[in-house]
Amino acid sequence: MAATSVLPVDQKKRILVIRIVFLAALPLILFVQPRLAIGTFGHEVVEAAGLMLLLVGVLGRLWSILYVGAVKNQELMRSGPYSMTRNPLYFFSTLGMAGIGLMLGAAFFAVLLGGLTFAILYVTATREAAFLRATFGEAYTAYERDVPFFWPDPRLYKSSDTVTFNSRALRNTLFDALGFLVAIPIVELIDALKTSMDFALFTVF
Template identity: 35%
Template structure:
């Protein structure tokens, strides 16, 4: 019979092995996202928008947040429909991948800025914009190098025809039928819904501030 320490060690070992089995891009992206998320979480739990007394600005930011988060969630689900089960297996160029080479990152950008606006501050969206501008070009460059190694000339032609990040909407073409891996798609679908769920969490935290359950240590413009 395994003792508690053995079980704990086994679970820890599994986590470490899972982390090691991911690519450098995946590991670094997850780690940076975690650290960035913890920082923003601290800011939102103990901070509050200074626009609480300006309903027009506050509600405008929330509206932008809901629109951006909805577009981001829909876009990621749309992208996941096309790559579910095909990542690294073949070069996907249909649907959103016909309008730009990195639609997942593009819709993540839209959704991320949207969620940041839902904090009803201007500081958090600015931080998110700067973070994307600094970090994601490096990720896209590494991704391009990896895909070039995988698909060679086919990917080079794709790069010549399709922009890297900002979409050309007229290039969207969708097949009549498409086969996907439902298990992978379901996982990606749930991930995309976090854009919506986070807005609900922000509103809940705001309610805790208003009721005095959580202290407000500072106010953000």
């Protein structure tokens, strides 16, 4: 492992920024109505698709942390989800946030929440890449050449038969998952509020 003066990214700050962005977007979410009226069949289909995307995001995060939790910043992980993308945790987080947006009944909200999450995590992942490049040197440079930065390439998948996981990292990810899943009753509450409101800034698809 190469010596480095580059510090690892403070993940607590990243999580805080995402939460602040979500809260900042909440007024827009409340006062913008989906073109498919709440309660209609079309709205329910879009909401169900969003729920499925949210669950994929949550399960994907759990899958990713099983591989990297015990060795994060100590070993260059290239197995399991990390064989398909260098940032599976961030990819699945973006999917989960886009799913929450879709649960609100319009692609606009999926693009809004997913896009903002992607922008924040892109900056974080770029800073992490600088740390890993300085830490692991040529090994990470080769990893960059072989594996996509964000979008997974399933053709590259490979995994060992056994994985050692960190119980604390897994526990923290389970708490994160609850943070994602609490969006389900929140979306239902937002739908109820929108149904009772007569005012809307505009409608979106």
